[in-house]
Amino acid sequence: MSGRLTVIGLGPGNADQVTPQAANAVAKASFFYGYKPYLDRLELRPDQTPIASDNREELARSNEALAKAAEGHNVAVVSGGDPGVFAMAAAVCEAIEAGPDEWRAIDLAVVPGVTAMLAVAARIGAPLGHDFCAISLSDNLKPWELIELRLLAAAGAGFVIALYNPISRDRPWQLGRAFECLKAILPGTTPVIFGRAAGRPDERIEVFLLADADAAKADMSTCIIIGSPETRIIRRGDKPALVYTPRSATGAKR
């Protein structure tokens, strides 16, 4: 008997940014696997069971959820933002590929959501208005040298860069090092957005210039957007400044 597993994106954190598709998927599932802060966002019924696990236990969580689905249950794995962007959908696929054949017979669905960089961008204007990339700054699963190579390749080719997982207790120096790398090839006047908890009550969106960007101002809930040399700041008097990247570009900067 093969069950169902749905990987659900809950969006940035504000209830009004959860899609109806995600809300419906939550209503239908019986068992919910996820990082506790994401499970805490759900309003579950008495017949629905949350099973919390810690951050960095994505593969074990995926295996447990797939085993439960393979018993015939309707199982949900929840992610903040979009589950396909540095989140649970890839971990579930890894577990399926490495797991028993019967897991391939499970009905798998992924419900997309508004990922952090889109929520942050929306709060400040349109910094992702031209070509951009998303890089996880965590070197838990890839070597730091590869991250530096990607930062330099992306900035050198004129991409705006969104950084996920910029900093944590166990990864204190990486964001500062990333800024140092980027300062070597981008103008010091390049806008850098620190977008914390976009759309939530504790939201804090701040704009700095790259020359002044201070890694200590970021935390685990921050998504950072580093402009390209084309990215512009519009001052608006007593209203917050807008940051946007024009749709047009004339050439690479190096």
Add this chain to the structure above:
Amino acid sequence: MSGRLTVIGLGPGNADQVTPQAANAVAKASFFYGYKPYLDRLELRPDQTPIASDNREELARSNEALAKAAEGHNVAVVSGGDPGVFAMAAAVCEAIEAGPDEWRAIDLAVVPGVTAMLAVAARIGAPLGHDFCAISLSDNLKPWELIELRLLAAAGAGFVIALYNPISRDRPWQLGRAFECLKAILPGTTPVIFGRAAGRPDERIEVFLLADADAAKADMSTCIIIGSPETRIIRRGDKPALVYTPRSATGAKR
């Protein structure tokens, strides 16, 4: 008297992927500016007025919408997907920067949405599960040489690549040329996803290998995701194959 302008992302096209935030913003606005197919998705009341304009008229549309808002109205500009990704938010910011001072006093809000690459990725597994970039293949607003430079920089550094605006009647050769560029540096076995109208009734999601990717199979509604050398395909018998990019990486491929 300064009014309000909200740039609203309507998501991929399915009503259950429109966030409550977007639906509420639609309910509150009086005048709606946008490309006709996006306006046609709205169920407006008799007191709400749609003003349609053609594709590629983004700046003129932004100017009209801002002028209307500056008269004191509650105005909406609608985009499919997310308005910050190759859509109207940047055009509105460009218009504000170039326009009269009074436009800076307009209350501007951007409502994010599920952008096409996230919707396509969700339908096939987790191809964006590791570092990725988004490139508009339109050379209307940037030189083709810059697009090639970015394709090569991104693929060479191991990014998964999502291509927006891959092809149109006036841009018939660019996608084929992009595939040729990428074939020179990526394995022919790299998965390529053609995701058309994800989540809509006329959805068509197909997976090819780069060596066999045929630009003629794309149209204006297609978002294309080109894997990295790490991207994998999981065959599942009579169920659709999954495509995903593992969360871990060992090094750049060149």
